[in-house]
């Protein structure tokens with residue numbers, strides 16, 4: 088009986104594991120650095136405002152703010168490796184308009200990304216591939 092119960096659970100676990108499409112690291116790098124621009128907000132900068140290669144995706148401050156009162160984040164946290172995010176949470180974040188891991192929408196200027204699941208999987212694969 089125990090063995091039967093374990094077998095019955097197996098297909099469900101496989102389904103969960105496969106809900107994230109297989110990601111392409113190089114396409115993810117292209118999206119993160121040149122299209123979705125994650126690198127611009129989420130990296131450290133030197134005194135002249137140049138992105139530090141040693142601080143890529145390690146988190147950065149947002150050097151501007153809107154002139155109106157708003158819910159605004161003045162810092163973009165580290166997203167190198169997507170710490171604290173499961174694949175499912177990261178997929179939701181990038182496909183459903185910046186829903187954070189706690190289920191609440193992140194504050195601007197984090198863009199409300201509506202990527203395709205494949206593009207999101209590529210970005211996730213790239214960020215997870217960084218040492």
Ligand code: HEC
Nearest residue numbers: 123124125128160162163164166187193194195196197198
């Ligand atoms: C225009 C600036 C900007 C861009 C571009 C940007 N982000 Fe963000 N991101 C932010 C800010 C600011 C926050 C913090 C939001 C908050 O605190 O509510 C954030 C938060 C996050 C978080 C949440 C971290 C946590 O601790 O919950 C993740 C993950 C993230 N961004 C990933 C990405 C990815 C991946 C991309 C590119 C596809 C990207 N961001 C592009 C500004 C940006």
